[in-house]
Amino acid sequence: MGLHVSEKRYIIGFFIIYICFCFVMDVKLHYRVINYSIRPDNGIKYESSVPCDLNPFCVVTAKGLMLDYINFYIFGPLAALADRTIGFSKCLWLSPNAISFSHVIVATLAGHLVSNKSLTQRRIGVILFQIRTWMDDLDGLVARKRKNISGERSDVGSSGYFIDAICDGLGTTALLIGIFCYLKSYSPRQRGYEKLQPMIPLVNTNQIGSCVVQKKKIRFNNVLPTVLLITGTLIGSSIAWNRYIDLYQVLLETDNVDKLISKNELFTRQTQVFRSNSFWVITTAWKLINPHALTDYILASIFFDRLWEYLHAARWISYIIIVVLVYFTDFQYFQSDAYIKNVPDQLVSEIFMNSTGS
Template structure:
């Protein structure tokens, strides 16, 4: 094991607790940023200071500066850690200025990292599986980096999805390959190491006598259980990804980018209900689902985690989708149908 000491385990648990507190603090700061700091179209009218002039962190690094629908829908780890880290590393190594390092090249490279991670995760050794978890988080960081480089070269500020571009589709395909590799690695590990409680520990070699006494049947049943649980979580990832990308596209269309918001768009953006919607999707979006399963692998609780979320995960996702769809309809009505009748939101 990588962490044989109970003291190390306590340290890791403490770090996780502190990380959660950091995310909560940053969410509160983001909410107050949206509520109390003027956005770009108010600056010219009120001659007020830009956010970067009242913040001790540069807007290039601060995740609170450029408020976009996608930024609000991003998971905490990507928004508060990986995205600023990508900016800092780009500043140090000038990656955006190196012509042969293209966003697509970074996307292709993180596929290789994901496959290597999946190979480690399929191992019988907990140490190798933990290395695989770290490698997949590196892949997630590289996924942030390719988007950062693409936006930096086009002088785009803030988190924005360039829907319909070749880079958008290439990045999506590379992400899908990496996720499939991760799930295959998890399946191979569980197939080779079926849970002991409630199941028969299976032999490596099956002879004719084993087939006669029913061992082959037990293998078939246990493998089916593994396939079912891994497939259910894979389906949840697919459902989450589809819905999350849909809401990014819809909110970008309705609310625009991070500049020149209309008065009505600002009302929607500052609505507490809207913040509840985006916070829910910060928790249940595809990136967070991957973080959850990686944490389960790291803690050697993969089977328990998959068994817990096998059906309840679908319920949570469907509830989040229903709430978001209702909100989308309300926002459309508010922004377009009631544009001239003085409706309130």
């Protein structure tokens, strides 16, 4: 089962528009970071023509810069718009945790639809899972508003932080189970039929020239290992991504003043790290490799009816990309930490060598 030519054109056109939109938004975000203040009273203040909760450029945070495109530029503002319209954060009976548990139910339904033989049903499952992602943005927005936290930040160590992580994990597990059931039961690329060479029967002469096509069922034993490998990439990406969000939040968004530098100097150095090319390369890479982005790639492959091709191609290369990104992120973080804490330059390489066990 494939896509019609006209359908392919519409989908490809949509994705081209989406990519151009993300590129333009990234350029605007970079301009905002370079030309306006990031830390308090450290440059020209950024003035927004729309409410800041709807504008992802207002408050610049490490997590925001590392968040995937669809969450940061689309679902985040849509969640804020829904909150302004309906007032979720003002409904005290509706807790962020309740929203988190609700999107697990939506994800479970999405996983069930993704396991369906019908491509239409699977596409509906993809849309439902994206609704779950929007709800995940909504619970974070409600939690931050009730704690008067502005911008994209993780409240590391709170009960809501762990509950949200558990619910995200359950939702993704439901999707992966649906994918496994589909590949094991319906995928024509995994359990289809292969035509063998035509055979000429010798029963009577009237049948000479007619072909009898035998079919042999194709069985693949690597469906489960492939799904498990993809699951591993999601887990590895999630652990690393959340770790670096926590580290960079503490490093770049703290107001604690080291004895060696003044508060103004601290803010200046934090701003310089935010504006550095190396930090932008690292955060852009995490936008593309974080667990939300990796899940979006899987969803896109389902929508395009190319699920197995994607999983089979990504099952090993994803690990290599994540390991390389973790190495360079560690190096960039160490350099930024040393600079902000005013570690003398001659000690930087020595400390790094000791930290890597060389």
